[in-house]
Amino acid sequence: MELPAKTFQVTRADLIRYAGASGDFNPIHWSDRVATKVGLPGVIAHGMFTMALVGRAVTEWAGSPDAVVEYGVRFTRPVVVPDDDQGTEIEVTARVREVTEDGLTRLEVTATCLGDKVLSQARATIRSAR
């Protein structure tokens, strides 16, 4: 079963806000000068910000913010965020892989930016709604 796709807009302002909230002030997430110096095309989103947005999609699908039992991803491609009002978009979809006898649902999640997968092995296990 496929779950309904969710789209998240990501702008530079979102990255600054996430940096403050998470305490991750690595300049590759806010300075084009530093990002390009280390060989990136420009400022990129925190991998953990992408993972947080995908986690939001998972809890929204689950219908409860405390339903996630297991959640893991591999970061495969950076999400480049241009310095304009639109920023970029991350699209998240998921497929139900398995529903266990003890009420756990295992999801295989796909996150893409401009058509490219930005995560691999993205999996979440959620408890059925109470």
Next chain:
Amino acid sequence: MPLDPSFVGRTYPPTAPYQVGREKIREFASAIGATDPAHHDPAAAQALGHPDVVAPPTFPVIVTMAASSQIIEDPALGVDYSRLVHGDQRFSYTRPVVAGDELVCTNTIEDVSTRGGHGFLTTRTDVSTVGGEPVVAVWARYVIRGEA
């Protein structure tokens, strides 16, 4: 310089407690656009059976990333931070983090290897309350890019 494989299995002393604040959970939830009332309103969280507002699933990384400096900055292990890339991240929850938790991290090095000129480091952080109640186990895998 390749990472020293003899570090596999090493466990570090528990970190100082991290006090999870209600406003920090609200700030983090707002930063990721998570509007569920249980992240913001204690009454909504209590209706789900939690003592106070519930943190989003990736919130524990605030605590574990700070704790992992114990490993990443261990001069004996010798990780070059400027070459460090976050490869994988995984959480296994006993229960969600809630406001009021006082969390302690115990770091263990699960794997150290070198392949194709790159170093790989897998850490496991067991996050528990100061009272010893397990909350979440967190794995991170880092790639230390080799000199090109």
